[in-house]
Amino acid sequence: MGRLAFIFIITCLLAVLNSCYQSKVLKPKELTVSENFKNPIGFYNNTPTFSWKLPVSESIKSQSAYQIVVASSKKLLPDHADLWNTNKQESKQSTFVKYQGKELKSRQKVYWQVKYWNQDKKVSEWSEINSFELGLLKNTDWKGKWIGLNTAKDSIKGVRNFLMHRPQYLRKEFELLSEVTSARLYITAKGGFDVHLNGNNVSDDVMPPGWTPYNHRIETLTYDVTDLIATGENTLGVELASGWHSGRISRGRALYENFASPKVLCQLEILLKDGNKQVILSDKSWKGTTNGPLRLASVYDGEIYDANLEMPNWTTNNFNDERWNVVETENVSEVVKLEPKRHKTVKTKVVLENTEVVSVNNNTAIFNIKQNMVGVPKLEVPMKKGDTLKIRFSEMILSDGTFYTTNYRSAKSTDYYIAAKDGIIEYMPKFTFHGFQFVELSGYDKNAKPESTWVKGIVQHSDFKKNGKFTSSHNKLNQLQSNITWGLRDNFFDVPTDCPQRDERLGWTGDAQVIAPTAMFNYNTHAFWVAWLQSLRENQSEHKNGLVPYIVPDVLQNKNASSGWGDAAVIIPWDIYNITGDVTILEESYESAKKWVSYYQTKVKNKAYIPIMHSFGDWLQPYPSKTLKKANRGDTPKELISTAFFAHSANLLSKIAGVLGKVEDENKYQKLYKEVVNAFENEFFDVNGKFKGQIQTQTSYLLAIYFDLLKPEIKEKAQKHLLKEIKNANNHLGTGFLGTPILPKVLDDMGEIDLMYEILFKETYPSWFYSINQGATTIWERWNSFSKKDGFNSQSMNSLNHYAYGAVGQWMYERIAGLSPLKPGYKKIKIAPVPNTKFLNSASASVNTPYGEASSSWNIENNTFYLDVVIPPNTTAEIHIPNTTQNKVLVNGNTLSNNSDLKLINSDKNSIVIIAESGTYNFQTKL
Ligand code: RAM
Numbered sequence: 046m047g048r049l050a051f052i053f054i055i056t057c058l059l060a061v062l063n064s065c066y067q068s069k070v071l072k073p074k075e076l077t078v079s080e081n082f083k084n085p086i087g088f089y090n091n092t093p094t095f096s097w098k099l100p101v102s103e104s105i106k107s108q109s110a111y112q113i114v115v116a117s118s119k120k121l122l123p124d125h126a127d128l129w130n131t132n133k134q135e136s137k138q139s140t141f142v143k144y145q146g147k148e149l150k151s152r153q154k155v156y157w158q159v160k161y162w163n164q165d166k167k168v169s170e171w172s173e174i175n176s177f178e179l180g181l182l183k184n185t186d187w188k189g190k191w192i193g194l195n196t197a198k199d200s201i202k203g204v205r206n207f208l209m210h211r212p213q214y215l216r217k218e219f220e221l222l223s224e225v226t227s228a229r230l231y232i233t234a235k236g237g238f239d240v241h242l243n244g245n246n247v248s249d250d251v252m253p254p255g256w257t258p259y260n261h262r263i264e265t266l267t268y269d270v271t272d273l274i275a276t277g278e279n280t281l282g283v284e285l286a287s288g289w290h291s292g293r294i295s296r297g298r299a300l301y302e303n304f305a306s307p308k309v310l311c312q313l314e315i316l317l318k319d320g321n322k323q324v325i326l327s328d329k330s331w332k333g334t335t336n337g338p339l340r341l342a343s344v345y346d347g348e349i350y351d352a353n354l355e356m357p358n359w360t361t362n363n364f365n366d367e368r369w370n371v372v373e374t375e376n377v378s379e380v381v382k383l384e385p386k387r388h389k390t391v392k393t394k395v396v397l398e399n400t401e402v403v404s405v406n407n408n409t410a411i412f413n414i415k416q417n418m419v420g421v422p423k424l425e426v427p428m429k430k431g432d433t434l435k436i437r438f439s440e441m442i443l444s445d446g447t448f449y450t451t452n453y454r455s456a457k458s459t460d461y462y463i464a465a466k467d468g469i470i471e472y473m474p475k476f477t478f479h480g481f482q483f484v485e486l487s488g489y490d491k492n493a494k495p496e497s498t499w500v501k502g503i504v505q506h507s508d509f510k511k512n513g514k515f516t517s518s519h520n521k522l523n524q525l526q527s528n529i530t531w532g533l534r535d536n537f538f539d540v541p542t543d544c545p546q547r548d549e550r551l552g553w554t555g556d557a558q559v560i561a562p563t564a565m566f567n568y569n570t571h572a573f574w575v576a577w578l579q580s581l582r583e584n585q586s587e588h589k590n591g592l593v594p595y596i597v598p599d600v601l602q603n604k605n606a607s608s609g610w611g612d613a614a615v616i617i618p619w620d621i622y623n624i625t626g627d628v629t630i631l632e633e634s635y636e637s638a639k640k641w642v643s644y645y646q647t648k649v650k651n652k653a654y655i656p657i658m659h660s661f662g663d664w665l666q667p668y669p670s671k672t673l674k675k676a677n678r679g680d681t682p683k684e685l686i687s688t689a690f691f692a693h694s695a696n697l698l699s700k701i702a703g704v705l706g707k708v709e710d711e712n713k714y715q716k717l718y719k720e721v722v723n724a725f726e727n728e729f730f731d732v733n734g735k736f737k738g739q740i741q742t743q744t745s746y747l748l749a750i751y752f753d754l755l756k757p758e759i760k761e762k763a764q765k766h767l768l769k770e771i772k773n774a775n776n777h778l779g780t781g782f783l784g785t786p787i788l789p790k791v792l793d794d795m796g797e798i799d800l801m802y803e804i805l806f807k808e809t810y811p812s813w814f815y816s817i818n819q820g821a822t823t824i825w826e827r828w829n830s831f832s833k834k835d836g837f838n839s840q841s842m843n844s845l846n847h848y849a850y851g852a853v854g855q856w857m858y859e860r861i862a863g864l865s866p867l868k869p870g871y872k873k874i875k876i877a878p879v880p881n882t883k884f885l886n887s888a889s890a891s892v893n894t895p896y897g898e899a900s901s902s903w904n905i906e907n908n909t910f911y912l913d914v915v916i917p918p919n920t921t922a923e924i925h926i927p928n929t930t931q932n933k934v935l936v937n938g939n940t941l942s943n944n945s946d947l948k949l950i951n952s953d954k955n956s957i958v959i960i961a962e963s964g965t966y967n968f969q970t971k972l
Contacts, residue, residue, distance in 0.1 A: 069104065072170040073097035073139075073159050075897075078177050080388070080572035080627070087180035087231070087267020089385035091149040094141040094629060097159050097172060098897050099918035106946075106962050107919045110135045110162040115146050119156050123171050128155060133162070139919050140870055140895040141627040151186045152229075152314075154178040180267045180385030181231050181312070187383060189326035190374040191235065193285060193308035194333045204346060204455050204548075207293040210236075210306055211335035212286040212342050212476065216359060216366055219325045221276050224318040228274055230281075231314065233265040233383065236307025237288030237342075237476050241360035242273040242281055250390040251505050252476060255539040256289040256552075258598040261583040264386035265310075274315065281325065282360030283309050286342040286476035294344045294550065295600045308375060310383075332369035342476035345548050346457035347436075350472060352465035387579070388572035389508035391539050393420065397502030402495050404446055409487040410495035411448060417441075417482040417823040417846050419535040419545040420505035421460075421474045425498065427490040428464035434472075434488045436460040438481035440546060440845040441820070443836045448485050452843045456548040478505060478538060480546025480846050482822065507537045512569040515857050517888040518904075522806075522857070524817050529851035530567050532824040533560070536848050537570065540577055540598070544826065544844035551596040552577065555610035555661060556849045559786045561617045563854035565624045566892060574621055575630050581614060582637045590647050591640030595661075606644060608660040608687035609783045614641040615694040619701060626870015626895055631701050638698050642714065645691040654724035656687040663744040664849075666781035667811035667828045670740055677842070679781045680740040681748075685729050686783065689748040692721035696752070725754045734762025743770045744784030750794075751787040764795050776803050777811055786852035793860055793879070802881040805853065813853065824851040862890030864901040867923055870894070876901045876914050877925035889913075896920045905972065912968040914961070922961045923950075929970040931957050937967050 077083050078093040095113055099105050112133050114126035121127055129146025139161065149155060158172045181187060196210035203209040230247060232240060237252035247268050254264040285307045289295055313325040337356055340349040358364045377383065397418060403411040417440055428434060438458050439448050450458070458479050462472045467490075484500050515526045536542045541560070543553040557577070564570050577597065584599040585591065593611030595603060618634035621627065648656035663686065666679030699714035729745070731737055734755065736745040746767035749755050755763055770779065780788055792801040808814045811828035819832050826847035830838050837843060859865035863878025871894035878888065880903055889902030897917030904911050910929070916922045926934060931952050936944050941959070947966075951958035 070163050070167045070169040071100040071102055071105065073161055073172045074100055076157070076159065076172055076175040079629075080575055081569055082177065082572070084176050086178040086229070086269055087265070087385050088177045089180060089182075089387040091179055091182060093144050093177065094627065095144065095157065095159065096140040096142070096895060097161075099139065099161065101897060101918060104163065105918050106164045106964075108137050108139050108161045109164055109166055111139065111142070111159060113142065113157060113159045115144070115155060115157040117153070117155065119174055122156055122158055122174055137919065141625075141629065149179060151179055151182045180265060181383065182385070184377055184379055184383050187231075187310065187312060187377045188324065189310055189312045190328050190376055191308040191310050192327045192329070192331050192372040192374050193306055194335060194370055195373055196306040196335060201341070203343065204293065204457060209293075209341055209343060210287050210291055212284065212337065212339040213307070213333050213335050214337040214356070214359060215283045215285060215309060215331050215333040215372060216364070216369070217281045217325065217331045218362060219279055219281070221274065221279060221315065221317065221323060223321065224276050225271060225274055226316040226318050228270045228313065228315040230268045230270045230311060231265060232268070232309065232311035233263055234285060234288070234307060234309045235259060235263065235290045235305065236309075237286050238309055239284040239475060240268075240281070240311070241283075242270055243279055244358065244361040245273050247273065249392055251392055252288055252478075252539070253390050254386060255390060256598055257580050258583045259290050260381060262382040262384055262579075265383050266386055266390070270313070278362040280360055280362050280364070281311070281313065283311070284337075284339065284475070285309050286339065287344075288476065289344060292344050293346070310377065329372060329374050331372045332366045333372045334366075334369045339476070342474075344477055344550065345455070346477075347460040347479070348474040348477045349461045350474070351463040352470065353463060355465065386576075388576035391505050392508040393503050393505050394508070394534070395504035396423070397504060400497045400500045400502070402497050403442070403483070405495050408489070408491050409485060410489070411442065411446070412484045412486070412495075412497070412500040414482050414484065414500070414502040415822070416502065416531065417480070417535070418502050418504050418531070419480050419538060419846070420478055420503045422484050423471075423473045423501040423503050424462070424486075425469055425471050426486060427468065427493040428470050428488070429490050430464055430466050432464050432488050434462040434464070434470070434486060436462070437485040438479045438546075439483040439485065440481060441831055441837070442483050444833060448483065449837060452837060452841070452845070453547045454841055456546070458546065473503060478545070480535060480544065504534065505538070506534045507539055507573050509537070509569045509573055511567065513566045513858065513890060513892040515854070515862055515888075515890045517861065518886045519884060521814050521817050522885070525813050526854065526857065528817065528821055528823050529563065529848070529854040531822060532846060532848040532851045533564050533567055535823060535846050537564070537568075537573060540580070541573075544847050546846060547844060551600070552580075552598060553596050553610070554581070554593060554613035555595075555607065555664065555782060556847070558610070558613040558616050559782060559852045560848045561620045562624065563852050565620070566855060566858045569893070571621065571625050571627070574617060575633070578617060578630065578634060582634070585614065585637055585640060591642075591644035593641050593644070605659045608645075608656070608658060608683070608690040610661060611641055611644065612690050612694050614638055615697050615701070619697045622704065623866055623869050626872060628704060631704055635701060635705060638694070638701060642691070642694050642698050642717070645687070645694070648687070652724070652728065654688065654691070654721045655684055655728055656691050657684065658687050659683070660686050661782075662686055663742065663781035663783045665827050666742070666744065666784070667779060679742065679744065681742045681744040681784070682738055685738070685745055686748065688721060688725045688728065689752050689754060692718055692725060692754055693752040695721060722754050725749070726756065726759060730755060730759060730763065732759070734759045734764075735766050741766070741770055742784075743767060743774070743779040743788070744781065746770065747780065747784045747787050747791050751791050767791070768797070768800075771800065771804070776800065777807055777809070778804050779811070782849045785850055786855070789853060789856035789860070793856070798860070798879045799881060799883075801856075802884055806884050813850070821845065824848055858890045858892070861885070862888045862901050863903070864890045864892060864899060866894070871896060871899060872920055874899050874916060874920055874922040875925070876912075876922055878903050878912065879927065880905065880910065891915070894920070908972050910970050910972055914966045914968070916961055916963045916966075918963045920963055924959045924961055924966075924968075925956060926959070926968055926970065927956045928972060929957060930954065933970050935969040
């Protein structure tokens with residue numbers, strides 16, 4: 046063997062050994078782009094961010110560097126990345142790394158992978174290759190036209206004389222001359238659509254494209270339909286209904302082109318094996334009819350389906366559409382932006398099958414789904430040909446069995462099915478949704494005995510995943526957690542809604558503002574929120590003075606804004622940043638947040654820094670002193686609320702400016718905050734820390750304390766007044782939408798944790814458990830929306846599915862279980878449970894953080910406190926262990942000093958604070 050050959054063999058051996066050694070550092074996993082998208086197609090973002098997670102392993106504590114490679118083809122990775130190569134970056138950042146490579150274009154498919162170096166500078170293997178494919182990013186990418194029948198001209202007058210459009214069926218046959226390599230269907234609608242190809246459903250999306258301010262932007266969808274088409278004849282069929290766009294929910298107020306007929310826009314782009322591209326467009330060659338089985342469909346009022354008008358095979362080639370009409374066309378305008386949907390569509394997420402027949406009377410049966418839910422029923426009911434099945438919904442029936450629908454107000458929320466034959470019909474409405482727990486059926490086959498299997502609950506909401514879990518040793522607290530999460534599911538129907546059932550279902554900004562953190566603990570709603578915030582900015586931009594409408598999309602078009610509501614423009618971006626660590630949302634929202642703060646400035650009249658403006662106040666505070674409608678706003682004066690939120694938004698804006706490195710603005714808004722604070726204290730509080738107004742409310746104190754609006758000595762006195770107010774209420778809360786979410790935080794800061802537990806575990810009105818005692822399975826709009834004894838609250842505005850009061854969920858995670866982000870995105874985690882043995886002997890929470898799963902679980906047994914903690918890789922934690930001292934604690938069975946991953950940083954006679962590296966720990970201490 047020659048010398049060269051020997052050297053070659055040795056070098057190879059060394060390389061193999063080296064790679065074995067290196068492979069011990071496991072590759073990164075769970076790669077995502079932007080707001081947690083995994084290998085998306087039709088993606089919206091051509092400057093995405095990249096995130097990955099480090100695997101959980103003894104040898105991986107943190108990341109010291111990373112490298113990302115991005116290429117236009119799989120083959121080029123990892124060594125010939127033609128789009129971007131970060132090279133080795135010394136950085137701990139493993140989330141939301143901004144793409145800075147070559148410009149990416151509509152339709153482009155992009156491949157990427159990543160590797161990292163661990164804390165010991167050892168490199169990992171490359172990750173799997175992930176990809177994303179962009180959708181049509183510009184209006185000029187669309188070559189098709191909006192098409193549809195003119196249904197406005199023969200529309201029907203519905204509730205309050207609003208016009209109702211007949212749903213339409215549109216179809217197009219086309220021929221492919223060669224085999225298909227790949228096919229993408231780009232599609233959207235002014236209305237709701239369901240698309241079919243050759244007799245197949247293209248997707249299981251519910252009412253796409255979803256709800257945006259349609260006069261600014263309409264979202265578009267992309268479907269991979271490669272497997273649904275073939276050489277030869279093909280047929281595309283679209284069902285099209287009013288959806289949000291052309292329905293009563295958009296108020297028909299000349300908002301969207303004079304209540305225009307629904308229309309669809311699509312572009313089927315097919316790559317053929319012979320190298321050619323064939324494109325099928327929506328154009329005047331399409332045909333349509335309104336003589337199909339769907340007779341009417343309305344979000345509020347329900348659907349009418351006549352099976353006698355079914356058109357078998359209409360989405361296949363075997364159909365004769367001679368009698369159908371030619372569609373009308375409309376050009377794609379530049380004014381309304383067409384952009385790929387930036388969050389997931391609504392889908393069926395849960396099927397509830399545990400139905401019970403409650404009563405049967407005169408061919409009318411009532412079914413109980415046992416959970417207040419949102420979506421549609423799935424029915425399998427025996428019928429006689431020609432009969433009409435009437436399907437009604439209710440959130441709660443009265444104790445005498447009355448089917449109660451009054452709180453739906455003008456929403457008819459009723460579906461009808463007309464049978465075409467004798468036998469069991471199957472029906473699931475498609476272009477409406479209902480909020481209900483009970484279903485009433487009438488018109489079924491008289492000879493049949495109603496069975497529980499006739500009705501299933503199809504639960505639909507935006508397609509996000511569960512993100513967190515909270516549980517405890519207390520059944521009612523667990524029921525509260527369940528009610529909170531159901532309230533979220535039920536009100537995240539493409540946009541965050543106040544309620545899902547009555548003639549409202551709107552994106553109320555105040556409700557969204559208070560629930561966002563709790564929502565993000567429980568569900569992965571990052572993309573959902575940022576998508577809605579884009580709509581918020583679009584609706585704000587119309588108004589020069591920065592007004593943020595009450596609701597988004599702004600179909601009410603009020604010329605007013607409300608303090609505590611419009612602040613969603615500042616508060617939600619700040620919450621998203623803190624929970625996810627993604628600065629993108631701060632960049633996107635910055636100008637909008639500034640505009641909102643300047644809106645307050647325009648409302649200052651005679652008294653400096655005291656805005657005089659509309660406010661819904663501490664909405665639905667219990668025991669209001671006023672009566673009727675005025676009572677809804679509670680007793681905390683709107684001037685106080687407006688000034689408090691003005692200060693708070695200015696303060697958060699200053700912090701946002703700080704994160705974005707805008708030092709001048711940071712100082713400017715901090716100064717503004719301080720000035721508003723001064724004015725606030727002078728105007729509303731006396732030297733004894735007492736609120737000067739006539740009626741003392743918990744919320745006046747809560748806002749002043751939580752937003753830091755008083756000098757320290759005054760604040761201390763104000764805290765005493767707050768405690769007195771709570772005592773006067775016999776340790777019950779006295780707060781509405783704005784006060785409730787901050788009550789736990791304020792009492793916690795004051796060290797009044799036991800009092801907060803007392804309030805939270807109260808069984809009597811007003812309290813969280815009161816509604817549970819009355820049978821609630823969701824959070825209610827009012828503290829007393831319903832009682833077993835008296836039935837529904839007599840106020841017409843009264844929903845049993847309103848998430849705002851569920852905002853206490855944040856405190857349940859953060860303090861009862863003890864898990865919260867200390868640095869943005871959980872880069873540093875705080876574990877600080879506050880056990881209260883009067884009510885609980887265990888509580889636990891786990892959250893899927895951007896770095897992986899973190900959890901905190903405690904229990905008390907035999908006078909010993911056990912705390913189990915999981916800290917994901919690439920993070921650290923600050924762990925507060927209550928009621929103990931350093932030498933009484935055991936960690937994983939050992940003394941504290943024996944664990945090198947832990948560092949004691951603080952110890953007083955009651956508790957200790959430890960900094961921990963990532964890992965799994967069990968702490969144990971005698972009480
Ligand atoms: C009602 C709803 C909503 C609230 C507004 C002010 O429409 O209760 O939740 O935000 O009023």
